Amino acid sequence: MKIGFISPFGPGHFNPMTALARQVQLRHHEVVYLASPVVEPLVRAIGLPFASFGQRESLSALTENVKSRLAQLSKLQGEDASRMVLQIVAGWTEIMWHSLPDILMEEGIDALVLDTYLFYAELVPMRLGMPYIHVSNALPFDYSGYTPLCLYGWPHETTSVALARNRGGVTRFAGFLAEANAGIRAHAEKAGLDVDWENPGSTVSKLAWLTQMPREFDFESSNWPPQFHYTGPFHDGAGRVNVEFPWEQLTGEPIVYASMGTVANGRPEIFRAIVSAVAKHRDLQLVLSIGNQIDPDQVGSAPSNAIIVRQAPQLELLQRSSVCITHAGLNTVLEALTQGVPQVAIPVTHDQPGVAARIANKQTGLVTSLDKLTAPRLSGLLGEVLGDYAYHSNARRIQQTIARNKGLSQAADLIEQCFGLAKPATEPFAQTKP
Secondary structure, eight states: OOEEEOSSHHHHHHHHHHHHHHHHHHHEEEEEEEEEEGGHHHHHHTTTOOEESOSSSSSSHHHHHHHHHHHHTTTTTTHHHHHHHHHHHHHHHHHHHHHHHHHHHHHHHOEEEEEEEEETTTHHHHHOOOOOEEEESSSOOTTTTTSTTSSSSOOOOOOOOHHHHHHHHHHHHHHHHHHHHHHHHHHHTTOOOOOTOOOTTSSSOOOOOSSSSOOGGOOOOOOOOTEEEEOOOOOSSSSSSOOOOOOOGGGGSSSSEEEOOSSOOOHHHHHHHHOOOOOOOOOOOEEEESSSSOHHHHHHHTTTEEESSSSSOOOHHHHEEEEEEEOHHHHHHHHHHHOOEEEEEEEOOOOOHHHHHHHHHSSSSEEGGGGGGHHHHHHHHHHHHHHOOOHHHHHHHHHHHHHOHHHHHHHHHHHHHHHTTSOOOOSTGGGGOO
């Protein structure tokens, strides 16, 4: 069997999905990563077969289009950013609807592993009668309403008022999704596909839905569907682009590693607040990764205890860090927890409010909102996390769970089982059930 893997091209989706594809490949199964030709060099460099789909414009024009959209997206927050992402994803889904069937046939692909953030991409294998599995590389969407949808930073509560609020959030998101997906809905209806468009989860794979989030980091809930499985982070220590870093500038003082991710990183005032906050702690050293959407001079001059770079070797730096200031992207938070590093979270958009709510719930760090972000407030939160060992202890407890669960291996086991590539165990994956 030949298995195709498809995910958004953002590092928070691309890195874990390609790690999973490599794990399946290491088990001597045939895999191929399908995407825009923009990412082909990255895929080839990490040793995965590649097939492109859907783009007729020149590679340079396509690259510039991607850069332009990312620049616009990097300055948005909250629902504005989420609605733009849904529009972008809807465009990709329509491209896949038209171009994927021929590519799947040409490549001889028998089954697909799809990122859940490519909403309705599964309509293609449904149309073809092809088996597919879903993977949530970012936080999974709980459409049941028993826990808050990940777009919102609401705490987990079980009162009737909270449940009504949660279900209202699902309804609101379903409206955004309907706005974006009018085109693909028309194609699906013309093809005779039976889809419950009122229920955003109606087309989620019935074979398996995997999340790289550990159960121990999620809210308490027994309302996930039976095919939903917690695993653990998809980290294999490989597949990342080598990044130059001035290691000689590290002083040996405790490191505060700070990053606002690769998408919502176009607001220089956030980085200025981080620099000013850490400057108040003269016994710490800041390593700040700002990305490619702003210029370093927009942050201002670096204080003596700061290293400011565009890109940083995040995994290696987290191994040395005492705390992580983060946008609360799931992958950065899981990478911090893998090293037992507590967090100070500044969620901006997408699933980040939901991740931040789990940081608060599990007390692996502290959270502040953008509208309350000031350098003095951030400095106080940083001091509290560093000064209270409970945050370190809670982070290390989840670190031990991550090490024990071996999430990447569990996820590959499930893929083999669902696609009939391995004999199931006597009691398969009971520990991963919610």
